[in-house]
Amino acid sequence: MNLMNLIRQNFRQWWQPPRRLADREEERSITFLELIVVLLVLLAPVFYSFRVWVEMLGAEEIPLS
Numbered sequence: 001m002n003l004m005n006l007i008r009q010n011f012r013q014w015w016q017p018p019r020r021l022a023d024r025e026e027e028r029s030i031t032f033l034e035l036i037v038v039l040l041v042l043l044a045p046v047f048y049s050f051r052v053w054v055e056m057l058g059a060e061e062i063p064l065s
Contacts, residue, residue: 030038
């Protein structure tokens with residue numbers, strides 16, 4: 001199988017028309033990995049702005065003890 005056939009096969013597998021609403025699962029759930037990724041994406045700007053705020057106050061390092 002050459003590369004173009006492989007790409008074409010994968011393209012058809014992933015790019016399909018949307019499913020009908022009646023065919024969708026009734027109960028959806030999120031995996032642990034998806035939850036961690038979402039939390040990291042949402043909390044990253046908060047931690048970054050906190051670091052910038054601490055640097056503006058002049059504190060180079062925050063003591064942990």
